[in-house]
Each structure stands twice: as C-alpha cells, then as structure tokens.
Amino acid sequence: MSYGTAESFPPVTLDDVRGAQKMLSGVARVTAMESSRHLSELAGAPVLLKCENLQRTGSFKLRGAYVRIAGLLPEERAAGVVAASAGNHAQGVALASQLLGVHATVFMPKGAPLPKISATRGYGAEVRLHGQVVDETLAAAQEYAAETGAVFIHPFDHPDVIAGQGTVGLEILEQCPQVRTIVVGVGGGGLAAGIAVAVKALRPDVRIIGVQAAGSAAYPPSLAAGRPVAIGSPATMADGIRVGRPGDVPFGIVSELVDEVRTVGEDQLSAALLLLLERAKLVVEPAGASPVAALLCAEGGEGAEEAFEGPVVAVLSGGNVDPVLLQRVLRHGMAAQGRYLAVTLRLTDRPGALATLLGVLSAVDANVLDVSHVRTDPRLGLTEAEVELHLETKGQAHCAEVGQALREAGYTVIV
Numbered sequence: 001m002s003y004g005t006a007e008s009f010p011p012v013t014l015d016d017v018r019g020a021q022k023m024l025s026g027v028a029r030v031t032a033m034e035s036s037r038h039l040s041e042l043a044g045a046p047v048l049l050k051c052e053n054l055q056r057t058g059s060f061k062l063r064g065a066y067v068r069i070a071g072l073l074p075e076e077r078a079a080g081v082v083a084a085s086a087g088n089h090a091q092g093v094a095l096a097s098q099l100l101g102v103h104a105t106v107f108m109p110k111g112a113p114l115p116k117i118s119a120t121r122g123y124g125a126e127v128r129l130h131g132q133v134v135d136e137t138l139a140a141a142q143e144y145a146a147e148t149g150a151v152f153i154h155p156f157d158h159p160d161v162i163a164g165q166g167t168v169g170l171e172i173l174e175q176c177p178q179v180r181t182i183v184v185g186v187g188g189g190g191l192a193a194g195i196a197v198a199v200k201a202l203r204p205d206v207r208i209i210g211v212q213a214a215g216s217a218a219y220p221p222s223l224a225a226g227r228p229v230a231i232g233s234p235a236t237m238a239d240g241i242r243v244g245r246p247g248d249v250p251f252g253i254v255s256e257l258v259d260e261v262r263t264v265g266e267d268q269l270s271a272a273l274l275l276l277l278e279r280a281k282l283v284v285e286p287a288g289a290s291p292v293a294a295l296l297c298a299e300g301g302e303g304a305e306e307a308f309e310g311p312v313v314a315v316l317s318g319g320n321v322d323p324v325l326l327q328r329v330l331r332h333g334m335a336a337q338g339r340y341l342a343v344t345l346r347l348t349d350r351p352g353a354l355a356t357l358l359g360v361l362s363a364v365d366a367n368v369l370d371v372s373h374v375r376t377d378p379r380l381g382l383t384e385a386e387v388e389l390h391l392e393t394k395g396q397a398h399c400a401e402v403g404q405a406l407r408e409a410g411y412t413v414i415v
Contacts, residue, residue, distance in 0.1 A: 010159060011159075012159045012162045012163055012166070012193070012194070012197050012249075012253065013197065013201075014197065014198060014201035014202070016159065016163040016166075016197075017163050017166035017167060017169070017170060017194065017197055017198045018170070019163070020063070020067045020160075020163040020164045020166065020167050021167045021170055023066070023067055023070055023164075024063055024066060024067065024164065024167055027056075027062075027066055027099065028055060028056060028062055028063050028066065028167070029054070029055055029056060030171055031050065031051045031052050031054050031055050031171070032051045032054060033048050033049065033050050033051065033171075033172070033175040033176060033313070034048065034049045034051060034280065034282075035047070035048050035049075036048070036049055036279070036280055038275070038279045038280075039275075039279075039280075039292065039295060039314075040310075042295065042296065043295045043307070043308060043310070043312060044307060044310075045181075045307070045308055045309060045310025045311065045312055046310040046311040046312065047295065047310065047311070047312045047313075047314060048175075048176055048179075048311060048312070048313050048314070049276075049280060049282070049292075049313075049314055049316055050168065050171070050172055050175075050313050050314065050315045050316060051282065051316050052168065052288070052315060052316055052317050052318060053282060053283065053284050053285070053288050053316045053317070053318055053319030054319070055318075056095060057088070057091040057092050057094075057095050057119070057123070057320075058088070058091065058119075058318055058319045058320040059088040059091070059092065059240070059285075059288070059317060059318030059319070059320055060165060060168055060191055060315075060317050060318065061088045061089045061091065061092030061093075061155070061318075062091075062092040062095055062096060063092075063164040063165055063167055063168070064092070064155075064156075064160070064161035064162065064163075064164035064165045064190060064194070065083075065089065065092035065093045065095075065096040065153060065161070065164070066092075066095075066096035066099065066100070066164060067160045067161065067163055067164030068096075068153055068158060068160040068161050068164065069081055069093070069096050069097060069100055069102055069151075069153065070096075070100060071160050072102075072151060076151050077100070077101075077102045079148070079149045079150050079151060080102060080103035080104065080105065080148070080150045080151070081093065081097055081102055081103070081104050081105070081150055081151045081152075081153050082104070082105045082106070082107070082141050082144050082145050082148075082150040082151070082152055082153070083104070083105075083106050083107070083141060083152070083153045083155070084106070084107045084108075084134065084137040084138040084140070084141035084142075084155075085106065085107075085108060085134070085137075085155060086108060086109055086112050086116070086134055086137075086239050087108075087112060087113065087116035087120075087239065087240070087320055088240055088318050088320055089153075089155040090106045090108055090116065090120045090125070090127075091116065091119050091120050091123060091320070093106060093125065093153050094106060094119075094120045094121075094123035094124060094125035095123040095124075097123075097124065097125065098123050098124040098125075103126070104124070104125040104126065105125065105126045105128060105141075105144065105150060106120055106125045106126070106127050106128070106141075107127075107128050107129075107130050107131075107137045107138075107140050107141040107144070108120065108127055108128070108129055108130075108137060109129070109130070109131055109132055109133060109134060109136070109137050110129045110130070110131065110132060111132060112129070113322035113324070113325070115320075115322060115323070116320060116322070117129075119320075128140075134242075135244070154247070155188060155190065156187070156188035156189060156190030156191075156193075156243075156247045156249075156250055157188065157190070157247030157248060157249050157250065158249060159249060161190055161194075162190050162193050162194045162197065162249060162250060162253070163194060163197075164194070165190050165191045165193070165194030165195070166193075166194030166195060166197050166198040167194070167198070168191065168194065168195055168315060169182070169194060169195035169196070169197070169198030169199040170198050172195070172199065172313050172315075173198070173199060173202060173203060176311055176313055178311055179203075179206055179311050179312075179313050180205075180206060180207065180309045180310055180311055180312070181206065181207045181208075181209060181308045181309050181310065181311075181312045181313070182195060182199060182206060182207070182208050182209070182312075182313050182315065183209045183211060183291035183294055183295065183308065183312060183313070183314045183315065184208070184209070184210060184211065184291055184314075184315040184317070185210075185211050185212075185238070185240070185241050185287050185288065185290035185291055185315070185317050186210035186211060186212050186219055186241060186254070186261060187212075187216075187240060187241035187242065187243040187287065188243045188245075188246060188247040188250060189210075189219070189246050189247055189250030189251060189253075189254045190247065190250050191315070191317060192208070192210045192250070192254055192258055193249070193250035193253035193254050193257075193258075195208065195315070196208050196253055196254065196257035196258050197253060197257065200257045207259045207260075207308075207309065208257065208258045208259050209258075209259060209260050209261075209262060209291075209294065209308070210254065210258050210260070210261040210262070211261070211262050211263070211264060211290040211291050211293065211294045212241060212261060212262070212263050212264075212290070213236035213237075213238045213241055213242070213263065213264060213265075213266070213269065213286075213287075213290065214236075214263040214264060214265050214266075215234065215235040215236040215266070216231070216234035216235065216236045216238070216241060216242045216243065216244070217231070217261075217263045218230065218231045218234070218243060218244055218245055218246055219246055219251075219254065219261045220261055220263065222245075222246050222251060223254075223255055223261065226255075227251075228245055228246040228247070228248055228251045229245070229246075230244050230245040231244050231245070232244070236266065236269075236286070237266055237269060237270070237286045237325065237329060238269055238285070238286035238287040238289075238290060239285075239286075239287065240285055240286070240287025240288065240317065240318055240320075241287040241290060242287075262294050262297070264290055264293040264294055264297055266332075267332075267333075267336045268293035268294075268296055268297055269286045269289055269290060269293045269329075270286070270329045270330070270332040270333035270336060271293070271296060271333045271336055271337060272284075272289035272290070272292035272293035272295075272296055273285075273286055273289040273321075273326075273329055273330070273333060274329075274330055274333035274334065274337070275292065275296070276289055276292060276316070277330070282316065282319070283319050283321065283326075284316050284318070284319050284321070285318045285319055285320055285321040286321070286325075286329060287317060287318060288316045288317045288318040288319060289316070291314035291315055291316070292314050292316075295308065295312070295314060337395065337396075338393055338394075338395040338396035338397070338398065338399045339392065339393055339394065339395065340390070340391070340392060340393065341366070341390075341391045341392075341393045341399050341402060342388070342389070342390050342391075343388075343389050343391065343402075343403070343406070343413060344386065344387070344388045344389075344413075344414040345357075345386070345387055345389075345406060345411045345412055345413045345414055346384050346385070346386050346387075346411070346412045346414065347384070347385055347387060347411060348384065348385075349384060349385035353385070354371075354373060354387065357387065357409075357411070360405055360406060360409045360411075361389070361391065361402065361405075361406075363405065364398075364401055364402050364405045365394075365398075366391045366392070366393055366398070366402045367391060367392035367393075368389060368390070368391055368392075369390040369391060369392055370389070370390040371387065371388070371389055371390075372387065372388040372389075373385060373386075373387050374386045374387070374388075386414075
C-alpha cells in the first residue's frame, strides 16, 4: 500500500538530502564504516561495512522519520502522528516524535517481537497491537489517521523520508571517497532511493546494487513491468525488507538511478548474519545482512553473480534482531556451512550400543551436542533403537566424513 503517487510529490534532489543532513545534525549518528578483510578476500575487492545497525534505535529509520515529522506544520504536529511497523520504523517514529515533542501512536502486529514492542514504548509512543501481518496493521493505522486527523508517517513512500535516508549516501561518500560500488538492502525502496539520489548526483560513476530476499522480491517484476507490482504473500526471515509492493515514490527513483537489483536466498541471509557476528563482531538483523549475502553469492562457483568492483560499501541497515530468531538463524547458518549436523540412525538395542556409537563419532572428532534415544516406537523392531544426534562439525567435508564413518561401522543412517 502506498502513500500516494510519484506524480503527486516533487522529485527528491541532492539539495533535499543536504537539507536533511543539516536537520539531522546532532540527532542521528554519523555511523562508523568498518573494513572487513575476510569479506574483502571472499569478494576479491576491498569491502567496507556502513554500520547503520549502530544507529540510534538500531537502524537507519530514524533519519527519514525525523525529517518527515520535523517538516510538519504546527497544526499537523498538534494532531499527532501515526505509523504502522513490525519494528524498525516504529522505533524511528517513536524516538523522532519524542525528540520533537509530538504524540505518536504506533500500530504493530500482534506477533511483533516483544523487544521491539518494549523499545517502541520506551521511546514514548503509544503502541496498539492490531492484526497478524503488517498489511492489516497498516490499514488500521491509516483508518486511525482518517478518524483522528493524525498524520500518517509512511515508512518509505514520501520524499521527506527518502531525503532523510539519503543522508546515508552522503556519509558514505565522505567516509570512502574512492567507493566504486554500494550494496544496499531493498524493501519498499526508501533507503536505496535516498542513497541513489545523493550518490548519483555527486558520483554518477558509482554503481548502486539493491538486494532483495528471493521470497519477497517485488522489485524485479516491477522493474520489468515499468510500474510497481504487488506480489502475493511475501515470505522471508528478513522482516525489514519483507514488503509486497514497491513504494510509488521510491520506485521511480530506483528504476532510474539504481543500476541493478539482485536477490538472495534464506541460506545466504543466515550465512551472512553468522559471518558478520563471527568475523566482524557485529549483531545485524537478516535485512541488514542482505548486502553481505549478495557479496557471498558473488564469490564464485555455480550460480554466482557478477563480481563487484571495489571498493565496495555494504550498508548494514539494522541490528534489531529478536534473540529467538537470532538463535534459529545462527543454527540454520551453521547447518548450511556444514558446522551443525542432525542425523538419525538405528542400532541394536543392547548394553553398550550407545557407547560404541559415541566412540565412532569421537574417532572422527564430531562433537555431540544432544542425543535422543528412542526404544518404544511401533516403527522399530523388537531389538532396535533409534537415536537422533545433533553434532557440531567442521564443514561439509567433515559432515561427509562423519556419514562415511557411521556407514562403515554398520549403522543404518536414516537422515
């Protein structure tokens, strides 16, 4: 659902972004840019990380929300603002409103993570839980705006929001003047559009690559059609870019100024999140890790994308990841890298059988994390037992070695 049409707003210009930068002085942090030797080696080019996960509220969203609310007329501020979000935009609107003395009402899905709900309330917003998905929450927020006169603050489909997000692009050029490629996650398109406006005006030679989760990639079909196209039931762990339709305003900018939009899968997202945690010591949410996932896809091999020209700046757009999701994603990432292996097998149920099995695993240096031993199941024979093992392994080659050792020892491996 969009705020308006591209034709109903003036174009976003470099002057708008520079004005937003002045407005945000002392409000938004100039976030750090960190080099990554490990990613540079994988990508075959210098890679730097723009750490918007370390921004106030944990994401870039404060920038656009503050600029949008600060630009309201006095009577609009008096009426208050309303927003709908599962997390990052909610917190950005809440803090911006608190700083500007404006009452904020934020609608969030009933299933929103508790840490994000608590953080939004902590910034002073009134939180209302409504609906199961963001589309239902968004409709409720717009209905509230129509009934009360509160100003609806769209997460991406407004020029002021895009100008605010574009300040990330100005910072990139200041911190890395020699940048050749900028890689940024794309949901509705506000961040990518803002960065493109700022960077292309000053450095038209810089290549800007947008990245979407494959299960929520509305931009590729939209760009092919030449207009925003909605996709049904977007699905990805990267809730920050889980948007079913591009915004009208950012779409016009992205289609003109962004050089390419690529997609990444869930395995690449979880691997990127794990890499950033282990090698860069940065907690990043899946949406924020999407540019790094694109870099991993380009490192070579079957299905690899065209390599990136360096220096490359990957924008880590946010770090607000629910601890429960983080745990699940990390385990998924470890499994994808062959560092976590679940295996089920059958053995003869006799004294010492389990100890013998564990001895086989010890001989190939597989660390047992968990054991489930089932003796009573109608699928099992009278003298059989089924054992499910969760193992810590050292990569795909080690997983294969473990499987081979079990088969050579005479075990029937089911999974």
